[in-house]
Amino acid sequence: MASNDEIVQLAKRAAEKLRINDTETNPRGIPKAPFIDQVEKFVANADEAEAMLRMLQSMLDKYQSMEAVTLQKKASLNQRVPDIKETLQTVEFLKEQAAKSKSTVTTYELDETMHAHAQIDPTDAVCLWLGANVMLEYPIDEAVELLTERLDAANKNLKDCDEDLEFLREAITTIQVNTARVYNWDIQRRKAEKSRPEHEVVT
């Protein structure tokens, strides 16, 4: 993920500012959003409050853009998994047919509106579409192996995506809460400044 580096840098700076020694990350290296428990410990005046709000905003932007990227990745994986499954099923079916030395009669698409009959003789090889305009012939067992590997990898990727999304949502909430806390603190500070009496007398 390209934006990972940026957010790591930001989180490091934030950690420095908040005097946190180490930044935790999730297994994919996404840093955890630090929680500001005592605003007054880190923000003393209006300038610092503004700087802090700016930093929080840029962190929020980064986390949100990472969330968008991850959502996109998840959508494309969700599309790919059924595709791989179907191919794997078909290849396994052809393997069974070959084991029984049976040919398969099917229809295939000749044109978008036209299908023709086809007979598939027992075969020990299939061609898999690799992408990049290339199709490669595989012995059936090797094809099953490859597809199973791809399916496992895609499923694992999907699980990672879900984990990342949950992690990112938590980070986004933390940053939003931080923003609200700093903002409210600043408002209260302003109020307190205004209502401070100019003179004091002793009774």
Added chain:
Amino acid sequence: MADDRRPPPADLQRQYDEFKSKLEQINLKISELDAESADHAVVIKTLTAVPPDRKAYRLIGGILTEGTVETVLPAVKANKEGIEKVIVQLKSELSRAEKDLASWQAKHKVQIVRDPTAAM
């Protein structure tokens, strides 16, 4: 007061939008080609791992041509190099467009503000 050297704000907004959409277009194209190049890399890796006399097919302009790994691999490699060249070109185009935007911004003293109505 009307001033020849100062275009009205609406024009500036339109010009800015044009810059923005150009940058977005280039960025989109780059990420598309990046994905394609990554695709090629995976295919090259797969092809290098199998026996060179294995049957392989290549789709050229809608026509599937039969060959072997040995004949297909160089073509895929050449294709990937071509894609990478285009990416380099687009990246220089992108930095040129960014510079254009920066100098336009300096020339007209434009500050870019975040749309307050946009989701935060």
